[in-house]
Amino acid sequence: MTVMLTMTSDAAIDDPSSGSGIRRTVGTYVDSVVSRPLFWLLPALLFITVFQLYPVFEVFRMSLTDMSLITSEESYVWLENYRRLLGSERFYSTLRVTGLYSIASIILQIGLGLGLALAIDYGVRRGLRGPLFTRVVVLSAWIVPGIIIGLVWKIMLLETNVGVVNNALGRLGFGIVPFLSDAQIAVVSVITAGAWRGTAFSMIMFYAGLKRVPDELYRAAKIDGAGPLARFRYVTLPQLKSVVFVVTILVTIYSLNSFDLIFALTNGGPGRATEVIALSMYKSAFNSYEMGMAAATAVVLLMVTLVVTAVYFRLFDISEEI
């Protein structure tokens, strides 16, 4: 609206009678439009509104209804879905599994990702061969869809002699391990598969962070007498602080919302041993057809994610980096 008003007033000032006058006027219009922040923000604003804000609003509205996939009628039940959700044993079980899965994912993905990134960075700085190959291999885990990774792991962990891992263990003289049917081992299997996949992401983030650390800092630290551990502690880690922050937040968000890999690998089983919040939401929607309940679960999951992220902002003092 502001843009339009300016265009009109500019047009009134210029005399568009001559050809060059018209060109000048058009040029002025274009300049006045493109020099406004709104012009450049508009595409992103539209995109976010249509594809993100509106769905969030719609999910929130749905969570207040008894919307179902098997009937076209719906009525507002207001907080009934939330009352049922928070009162159910299942919710706390999935919350526990999600928490465990997320904490383990964060620790493993950050630890393994940083370790791999350090190894690659070391190789690159020393001019060794192999960093590119390692990077490609690790990254390939990242580009394969989670559902396929879930299936691959499922095949590997089959609880017969056909399963790759059980077959190998059998050759070493071990019995069949119930990777997916024992409640506790299944959780470990899911965490392992998730970490295997997610490590690639944190590795590439950490590697990018490490590349930013000037070589001179390491040289100065060597002259100052810092050994490899001290250099890591006093140079590398502080320089990676902002990357650690970003990776932690993103890995947390991904883990809290994990769905595809677990869906393919265990489908939440055995029992509900590996059922995370996102999976229970899916089951509410497409097994029980309770869209209202599924929407309420989604809203709670969003709240959990927001709260955890807010806690991170408090814990990490990254005001300098931002």
Added chain:
Amino acid sequence: MARLELNDLRKTFGRGEDSVEAVSDLSLSVSDGELLVLVGPSGCGKSTTLNCIAGLDSVTDGTIRIGGDPVNERRPEERDIAMVFQNYALYPHMTAAENLEFGLKMTTGLTAAERRERVESTAELLDIDRLLDQKPKSLSGGQKQRVALGRAIIRDPSVFLMDEPLSNLDASLRSTMRTEIQQLQEDLDVTTVYVTHDQTEAMTMADRIAVMRGGTLQQVGEPLECYYRPQNRFVAEFIGEPAMNMVQVTRRGDRFVADGFEYPVPKRADHLSSGNSFTLGIRPGAIDVVEPQTGAATGTVGVVEPLGETSHAHVDIADTTLTITTDGPGTVERGDVVGVDFPPQRVHVFDVDTGVAVARRDGLPGDPVESNLNTQVD
């Protein structure tokens, strides 16, 4: 404090056919408390040499001795050296005080209070005591360089290594810091190796200069020695601003002759064979403007660059151009036809092929031997 010696130092990078020799058979010694400036163009091996002394790069061949002990196998912190880097290399997440303290924390058993005391006294020496709580981000270039110097000084090392410490500073700050570093080095009396590509820094700061090119040492000597008695054409051209004029001549009897140029052969060049070609080197400041047709050559003044007290005039003589430093404005104008001449003791003669100086003067201006020679020649 200690004497630093390099014996036949060699450093190659890479293996097999791809290997590059960055430093070749470099032998140098720096006396206790001396400031030696390693100077040369980019890629001449000066920084590699410094890194080898620091222990940041391994040595391919040869020995480095500090205080008489070979240090080739020692880690940087065991060599009792400190280094100042071109980009300061301050730890960005630490305050100035923490930056100063870090080396002490890593290498000494001093308590926090003792370290703090050392930090404060060093900061006072460098006039950065007000900046101790600030992080590098909020410091100016000059302040950062002081903190970087402080980080080196605080450990009281035997040898200071400085890798182009002033090249990131603006011109006026650079000249101030140059004097300060020189003063500091004299006060602390620490053996120092200072790397730079700036010949002005080398001339003004050094006790001795080591000029390097392509990994090999060209000349080591006091700054004026290198200026007045260069061992080869490279040193002659590298040291001095503006660069030395070079004229290709042939000896014909008792004269050096070129197109539009004729000059009597100085006595010290008498041994050179007639009929051979040589390169004559004459510094712009040594050339006088004389009446046309009276000096060594006559030419037309081209571009004149006024600098205030002096000007640089470019005089075209046949197919060469000579740069001349003249007195301030008005001495010569563009288009003037002028004669040029210069005293015989200011003429350098180089072999055309090898660039080696073939008739170096015997001493510096003011030396007794040189005064005698001058009277003989003139």
